Amino acid sequence: MKISVVIPVYNEEKYIKNCLDSLMEQEEKPDEIIVIDNNCIDKTISIVKKYKGIKIILEKKQGIIPTRNAGFNLASGDIIARCDADSILPSNWIKEIKASFENKEAVGFASSVIFYDLPLVNRSFFPSNLFYFSSKLILGFYSLVGPAMAVRKNVWEKIRNEVCLDDKKVHEDIDLSIHIKKYGNIILNKNVIVRISGRRIKYNLLSFFVEYPWRLIKMMITHRK
Secondary structure (H helix, E strand, O other): OOOEEEEOOEEEEEOHHHHHHHOOOOOOOEEEEEEEEEOOOOOOOHOOOOOOOOOOEOOOOOHHHHHHHHHHOOOOOOEEEEEOOOOOOOOOOOHHHHHHHOOOOEEEEEEEEEEOOOOOOOOOOOHHHHHHHHHHHHHOOOOOOOEEEEEHHHHHHHOOOOOOOOOOOOOOHHHHHHHHHHHHEEEEEEEEEEEEEEEHHHHHHHHHHHHHHHHHHHHHHHHHO
16 A cells, blocks of 8 residues: 655745654655745745655645645545644554545545644644534535545545635635545544644634635535535
């Protein structure tokens, strides 16, 4: 079972080193790491180039969805693992992904996430547990979460022309979850704990509490049509 790791990046010079270092320290190494440069103008790509064997691909169309899709389409592994540039991955991340996909019914992999830079909820599992509880309640199954996920490449190939391409209408990770769920189960492994930045909440609180819920509502309406 070959694992490709896809990392979309846009001006991530403050975060990308810690992410890549955590990948280099995996108990089981990924077979491929692809960094998708979404028009970075800082030192992100210069930092990435210091690591051997990482593929760097430019995606000119701005946005997380086209950037993610470009990486997923280029991945050569049986399993596509995806993380964000601010994700710090535990050393067992790849190992546990492989173990989870030994289950032939598994089409997706999700894990616990904790914030490392939000003082009120640092190292708390509450936000992660709330997200998974809510997704289970609303969708009927656990959703993937963007900073730490994995999907089968052959399932991605079946649904890549169906996923929404407008990230203003959907949460891309939940939209992806809805599409892959048609082909099997999404495995939630809470023994894998990925640390992520809370910068999107910290620097845009209004967006998190207004735009995010509204986008979720629009997405659910879209999928009911």
